[in-house]
Amino acid sequence: MLSKLFAKRIKTQNPSRLQGLFPESNFSDNISFGGGCPDESLFPSQALQAAYQKAVDQEQAHSFQYHDVKGPGTLRDYLASRARQQGIKANADDILLTAGGQQGLDLVAKLFLGAGDEMAVEAPSYVGALSAFDNYEPVYHEIPLEDDGVNLDYFEEVLKEHPAIKLFYTVPDFHNPTGITISLAKRQRLVDLANRYDFVILEDTPYRDLRYHGESLPSIKSFDTEGRVIFLSSFSKILSPAFRLGWLVASPEIKEQLVNLKLSADLEVPYLAAGTVAAYLADNDLDQHIDQLKQVYRVKLDAMAKALKTYLPADAKISQPEGGFFFWVELDDEIDTRQLLLNEAVPKEHLIYVPSASFYPNWDKNNGLRVNFTGSSLSQIDEGAERLGRILSPAQTASGSTSPALASARSMKELSA
Amino acid sequence: MLSKLFAKRIKTQNPSRLQGLFPESNFSDNISFGGGCPDESLFPSQALQAAYQKAVDQEQAHSFQYHDVKGPGTLRDYLASRARQQGIKANADDILLTAGGQQGLDLVAKLFLGAGDEMAVEAPSYVGALSAFDNYEPVYHEIPLEDDGVNLDYFEEVLKEHPAIKLFYTVPDFHNPTGITISLAKRQRLVDLANRYDFVILEDTPYRDLRYHGESLPSIKSFDTEGRVIFLSSFSKILSPAFRLGWLVASPEIKEQLVNLKLSADLEVPYLAAGTVAAYLADNDLDQHIDQLKQVYRVKLDAMAKALKTYLPADAKISQPEGGFFFWVELDDEIDTRQLLLNEAVPKEHLIYVPSASFYPNWDKNNGLRVNFTGSSLSQIDEGAERLGRILSPAQTASGSTSPALASARSMKELSA
Incomplete structure (x- = not known):
């Protein structure tokens, strides 16, 4: 009713x-x-429990107060340094902590997509991403996958026909659901396409660090020349999903708006989660x-x-x-x-x-x-x-x-x- | 650019x-x-630290895993019982945990509001609510406040003129920002208006338990006859904002959709926050x-x-x-x-x-x-x-x-x- x-x-x-x-x-x-x-x-349950204790001991009662929407500076410093090790130009100010990678998907969709706005996705695509995007009523263009990742010849034809495409979503490493990894050459060409056809790439990398065979490839973001690539990752698969902590790296113009959207979505990540993970990273070697x-x-x-x-x-x-x-x-x-x-x-x-x-x-x-x-x-x-x-x-x-x-x-x- | x-x-x-x-x-x-x-x-820093310890001890390694989108059953049981004490018919299944009250505002707006959809708000209204609503591009109708709450004669005239209004947002207890509390008679009449003019009321109550003078009034939701009132509250002001934990009580038809929207927004509240608060409530008297x-x-x-x-x-x-x-x-x-x-x-x-x-x-x-x-x-x-x-x-x-x-x-x- x-x-x-x-x-x-x-x-x-x-x-x-x-x-x-x-x-x-x-x-x-x-x-x-x-x-x-x-x-x-x-x-690492015991180390995480010790980290919680340390996070609260450090900040005392202030642990339980409101904090900065962007997340603890120490954690953003760490993530920026990790990004730089991967060839991504970033400092703590370019990082926004999110409620898991899932919130990164939702916020980016909210920033770029309204009813009828055009976006391109790999077909198939991560179910949670589609679930987030669906709510903003985009027109989807489906780009098929090949063994070395998204079919870029096909994609370019679609871009020529649909120049209003403003966002492309990809999981380049061990793609969800297919497990496919995008080749080096295609990563570079994707950035070139984004520059020429004026769209933004959302690079979703929750599995990036979890390679069991073969050699790691540079992230798409590392080739970004115009601030068009949003790099999204998460602690869910490499540490624990129960903190609901993800992060994204974005150019200032984009990050500034995402901060505003994060504020109106839930004000900030829980300090008791972010502070704990920050303390864990200070005392443990994540790699x-x-x-x-x-x-x-x-x-x-x-x-x-x-x-x-x-x-x-x-x-x-x-x-x-x-x-x-x-x-x-x-x-x-x-x-x-x-x-x-x-x-x-x-x-x-x-x-x-x-x-x-x-x-x-x-x-x-x-x-x-x-x-x-x-x-x-x-x-x-x-x-x-x-x-x-x-x-x-x-x-x-x-x-x-x-x-x-x-x-x-x-x-x-x-x-x- | x-x-x-x-x-x-x-x-x-x-x-x-x-x-x-x-x-x-x-x-x-x-x-x-x-x-x-x-x-x-x-x-209550020490009690909350003990509660964290207990939450992890209870679930062991599973604490750090994914959990149920709706939040821990024990916590929803507690909140349902608390709602019933206030005259609200609710069981654990009617409760959805949210990332603070702020996420409740965002999810409800996402469920009801698209570009051009009409809603009514008290003028002035909570800044965070407007910030969430703005993103869904509603047409606002501003209803002025009197000393005993929103002016319902004025509101009814607006409803006659704008029958497409589908949502009314209110902070009935110690209103943010004015501090005004809506009278008993107006609470009852609001439900009557919602039934007659076919809209939903979002009752936002983060300050409800914090009355320093005078007598408490029944919630608007307690007068709800058609499942039209969504009761929203939060632990931020009565326990700690750093867990980012709020909750809402809604009729099944509404709650079911809010669960889906919660999933696509961030999958679930962090168990390490919700489990800690559940453990705190089991061992401490919140009142x-x-x-x-x-x-x-x-x-x-x-x-x-x-x-x-x-x-x-x-x-x-x-x-x-x-x-x-x-x-x-x-x-x-x-x-x-x-x-x-x-x-x-x-x-x-x-x-x-x-x-x-x-x-x-x-x-x-x-x-x-x-x-x-x-x-x-x-x-x-x-x-x-x-x-x-x-x-x-x-x-x-x-x-x-x-x-x-x-x-x-x-x-x-x-x-x-």
């Missing part, structure tokens, strides 16, 4: 892209390849911690690669990520991974993955799925891939009739992301 | 409503009546803590009332709040409190207040100002009011010519909120 008062941006008929991405299942033998959860056993993560995740990535190859049908196209959190699987055109999730995977195999539709602006590609490998144990990886293989076996995918109860809108929201 | 790519909502010519509201001044004898800061000495705040703030309120009466010009109209954080002062029509802030208050008297223009949708009322009394000591209250009196003395206000350096756009942003 009240829904008629909602703003036009609210599409009540669409399922949420994000609800259910981290579902709490009731099955005791549940295996979730769904959300991008880090391995809990790797959180050493990341090396530990990489050792464990490298083994998991290799295990998932092997298990998917072993159990999935021979014609399944499986990505070959060198880092990050995800594999991407493409299947026969007739297969609907959303229906399979609801009718087979969850009720029969107690397995969760994210079906491909959520990763497309128009929810129109149903034959793919994303699996996470960092949040599961090695035995869960093997067992889960075997279950996935059973679900995707020709007999199953042919027989998959829709169960009305499970395919209800509510179940879709709870289960399908 | 890149500003031409910004969305239409971005008004680069307007100063930020919020930047500089909590300025760090370089003057050692600075007195700030600006932001709504609690008295730091009243934070007892609030009683301690009230004892101290009552003395400060009385001191500020006396000091303003003593030092301000006889024709200044000073509000008489019975609770909350603020006094409101209205002056001669010719006085421009923004110019006085920049030319007199900050450079000469080292005093900060918030000029009235920020509290009006169109920045068009310049003869008022807001002073906070909770964040200053008793001697600062007296000294600051004396400085304010000097600034507002007829000789000063007549001579106040504009200093070009200080009146630059940059200074406006830094100093004037």
Whole structure:
């Protein structure tokens, strides 16, 4: 009844892209390849507890007061120095702390996008980014991916035809959901395109430091000549998601507006989170911690690669990520991974993955799925891939009739992301 | 240069409503009546540190993982029970935790307001709320205030003329900035108007528990018959702003959409903040803590009332709040409190207040100002009011010519909120 008062941006008929991405299942033998959860056993819990204590001891009662919208200076100093090590010109003033990378996506969308404004996205694209962008009602242009990243010849044709495109969103390192990394040459050409066709690049890098094989590439931002690249990152995957701390590096003109938008969104990041992380970084070597993560995740990535190859049908196209959190699987055109999730995977195999539709602006590609490998144990990886293989076996995918109860809108929201 | 790519909502010519509201001044004898800061000495620092420890001990490594978007169940149970004690029908499922009350304002605006959508606000209104609403480009209808709250006869005439009004925003208890409290009869009539003219009420109550004189009144939400009232509150003023924790109570249809918007804004509140507050509430009596705040703030309120009466010009109209954080002062029509802030208050008297223009949708009322009394000591209250009196003395206000350096756009942003 009240829904008629909602703003036009609210599409009540669409399922949420994000609800259910981290579902709490009731099955005791549940295996979730769904959300991008880090391995809990790797959180440096004791060091973080000590850091909280230190943060409060340093500031005393003032810890619990309001602070600066941009976040603690010591933390921004650290992040600027980290950015400079990667060839990005930045000082503490160019950094804005955000409520996780997710808020960076929302604020940048709020700054650039209004109803009908044109933007380009990789297809597929990170579900959380689309979820943030959707609310500002942009017109999406979908740019397909190749093995070395976004197809730039295609993109340039789109730019010629649609010169009003003002924003391009990319996850260049271990792309979410496909795991693809953009080549060096394409990174440089992207900046060139942005300069020539007058658009801004949002470079989203939550997985950038998590490379398990091969050599790291310079960030797109490091080639930025006109302040057109916004570099976004997060502590969620390399330290802990429970602080909800991300950061972005942007040129002054852009950062100034993002600060205003951050103020009107939530005033500031919680000092008790930012101060704790700042204290942790003062007393611990983050890169050493990341090396530990990489050792464990490298083994998991290799295990998932092997298990998917072993159990999935021979014609399944499986990505070959060198880092990050995800594999991407493409299947026969007739297969609907959303229906399979609801009718087979969850009720029969107690397995969760994210079906491909959520990763497309128009929810129109149903034959793919994303699996996470960092949040599961090695035995869960093997067992889960075997279950996935059973679900995707020709007999199953042919027989998959829709169960009305499970395919209800509510179940879709709870289960399908 | 890149500003031409910004969305239409971005008004680069307007100063930020919020930047500089909590300025760090370089003057050692600075007195700030600006932001709504609690008295730091009243934070239960030790109990909150113990609570953090307990929250992490309870969940172990899982503390540092992703959690439920709605916030911890124990905390929502507590808040639902607190709401029921106030006559609001609510259970844990009706509660959504937000990043401070500020995010509640942003999410509700995002749910209801698009460009050109009509809403009604009290005039003046909370600067942070206007700052959030501005981004969704509503058409504002300003409803004047009387001593017992918003003028409902006037409001009803506006509703007759503008039946498309879909949202009304109010701070019914110790209104920000005026300190006014809406009478019982008007609270009931507001719900009646909402039902008859088909709009939603956003009831913002960060100061509701902080009454220092007189008797508490039922919330507007407690009279809600059609799920049209969204009750919003916050731990910022009654516990600590540094956790950035607020909450709202809404009917299922509304709450469901707000959950989706929360997900796409920042996924969830930081568990390390919400879990800490939940653990604090399990081991401590919040109402007892609030009683301690009230004892101290009552003395400060009385001191500020006396000091303003003593030092301000006889024709200044000073509000008489019975609770909350603020006094409101209205002056001669010719006085421009923004110019006085920049030319007199900050450079000469080292005093900060918030000029009235920020509290009006169109920045068009310049003869008022807001002073906070909770964040200053008793001697600062007296000294600051004396400085304010000097600034507002007829000789000063007549001579106040504009200093070009200080009146630059940059200074406006830094100093004037």
